């Protein structure tokens with residue numbers, strides 16, 4: 631497939647990983663050969679405790695790192711929070727914001743997600759803004775409307791192709807082994823691109839990387855990564871196994 635946008639594969643380790651698991655990142659770096667480097671960008675988003683050692687371990691590999699969340703605030707009395715600038719200081723280039731696990735388990739609204747994305751951009755991190763519908767919303771025929779509302783509420787004004795990544799992650803596909811059909815992914819990604827055009831202007835929207843996430847694995851990656859307007863993947867479970875992660879990266883090349 632000829633791509634007009636350089637794809638990105640980002641691994642979201644979620645709440646998994648201790649120092650010993652740096653070996654997984656090292657193995658991924660070993661397999662990220664010259665041909666893959668020429669074709670696909672790669673990032674790993676470990677737990678915050680591992681950002682600094684992982685970034686250090688990956689120096690020279692051209693694999694970027696990212697946080698899994700960031701605070702809306704820059705600094706101050708916010709116990710337990712991590713500012714975007716702290717992630718950047720630890721070596722991160724990206725910050726996932728608005729993941730459905732944050733939206734659902736921590737009650738994050740579109741306004742919160744937008745503030746986090748803005749905070750990330752201020753710290754010169756690229757936010758990976760997650761959107762996606764629930765099973766009930768899809769079955770009720772509301773998937774496109776739900777995602778459109780999330781996009782409009784979560785994306786900072788003035789974002790450009792260089793300062794924004796969007797990840798479409800149907801909530802019902804995350805960690806379940808279920809995936810939408812290629813046709814459903816195509817319909818959603820085309821709608822997201824069109825909506826970004828309205829929000830950011832056609833030129834900016836044309837270059838924003840739109841990732842698909844939700845049960846991406848080696849067995850379905852080729853099909854999903856070859857859907858129009860899919861510019862890479864946000865990978866959960868499969869990113870914890872270097873061999874599987876690399877197979878997904880190869881599917882994007």
Ligand SMILES: O=C[C@H](O)COP(=O)(O)O
Pocket residue numbers: 642729799803804805806807843844845846864865866867868
């Ligand atoms: O951020 C990653 C997504 O939640 C996908 O997770 P999964 O690949 O384990 O389904």
